[in-house]
Amino acid sequence: MVTACTLKHCAGKEYYCALELTLQVIGGKWKPIILWRLGQDGTLRFSELRRIMPNITQKMLTQQLRELESDGVLHREVYPQVPPRVEYSLTELGRSVLPVLSEMCKWGHAFEANHGTVGTADTGRTTGTRTAGRAIVPGNDGGDDLDLAVGEV
Amino acid sequence: MVTACTLKHCAGKEYYCALELTLQVIGGKWKPIILWRLGQDGTLRFSELRRIMPNITQKMLTQQLRELESDGVLHREVYPQVPPRVEYSLTELGRSVLPVLSEMCKWGHAFEANHGTVGTADTGRTTGTRTAGRAIVPGNDGGDDLDLAVGEV
DNA sequence: CTGTATCCGCATTGATACTG
């Protein structure tokens, strides 16, 4: 007997395995970036997050932040002032997700090494790190620099 | 200076950080399950994968398998027979993703512990493991059983 | 058995305008 798993519910999400649950909580296009940035900077205002991620729309940012908040991975502190001021920071649960993001990032780099990475300004086809065929597996090769999305549209 | 990352391309995917790349390659609704199953069983035929995941449509399964294949994480072996026989297995790169899935799964369990897990047959609201407020962080608490999605529609 | 091909509904995402 290996698996045979039943449908479960947690925090309003449907899933069969914890893997899927994780994807639903911290997956998607924006959440990893938000979480990682908060992990780096500790506390960020709404406007700072917008500046960090120029591509995201206000609606999306608000939506993602609310979901992360209701899932208990980040904390939303409202300062009743005028003009308003809202600060976001990771909870303990949120901080515990950083190793996961780190692992995923490491594997992403291994994948890059396997294929070839090309920057925006491609000087030619398949330029960049070419290591295809060496089948690099993620380990502790020191490549744990976790770069982050900024870039403009 | 913390980040300031540029747009990159790898295997036809656009991303700013390796984190996003990973999500694009092994994320989504079905890929983690496929990969994990192949990691468990080694080699599976198309029909076996279908039986394992009754919810997925034929179209989706084929599509996901093709994407995983073209990304080099799984190998597709076609036996030119009649009736046809196709076997899928992880490549070395594919096997290297298992620790990542494992990490994600561990965090999912920690999340479950933080909130409360409820099975399909809910005998009452918020039944099940209730540990809210204890802020359990993933570590090596032994809870590394990676259950898998099967369940029927 | 292992697939394509086509059509379609719904959920996610985005653009834009407005508000306390």
Next chain:
DNA sequence: CAGTATCAATGCGGATACAG
């Protein structure tokens, strides 16, 4: 500043039929 509301577009995922 930090949102909410509304409308429009996209695209993922699913149902079904057909093919080698």
